[in-house]
Amino acid sequence: MSYTHNNLMAMRQNYWDDESSSTVQAEKQFLRNTLIEEGIFKDATLDDTKYFFFTLPSIIIVKAHALGFDHSHVKHMLITHIDTHRVALMRKSTLKIQFRI
Incomplete structure (x- = not known):
C-alpha cells in the first residue's frame, strides 16, 4: 500500500x-439523496451511502474536500461515476477504488 493510498484512505x-x-452530515444526506434520485437505491x-462513498474515485474525494459534494463540478463527477458503475452499485458489488489524481 503506497503512502498516498494510505493517506487518502485515512x-x-x-x-x-x-x-x-x-457540514459532513449534510453532505452525507446529499450523497444519500443522490443515490435515491439516480435510482441506485429506492430508499x-x-x-x-457509506458503501457508495467508499467506492468513489480519489479525485472525487479530493475535489469534494475542497469544494463540497454539492458543488456542480463534483456532482457531475458523482453522476458520471454512478452512470459508469450503475449495475455494480445497485448490487453493492466491490469496486476497485481509483487512486489516480
Whole structure:
C-alpha cells in the first residue's frame, strides 16, 4: 500500500467517522439523496451511502474536500461515476477504488 493510498484512505475514514460536523452530515444526506434520485437505491440507508462513498474515485474525494459534494463540478463527477458503475452499485458489488489524481 503506497503512502498516498494510505493517506487518502485515512482521509475517507476520518470524513466518514466525523459525527460532529454539520457540514459532513449534510453532505452525507446529499450523497444519500443522490443515490435515491439516480435510482441506485429506492430508499438509501446510511450503510448504502457509506458503501457508495467508499467506492468513489480519489479525485472525487479530493475535489469534494475542497469544494463540497454539492458543488456542480463534483456532482457531475458523482453522476458520471454512478452512470459508469450503475449495475455494480445497485448490487453493492466491490469496486476497485481509483487512486489516480
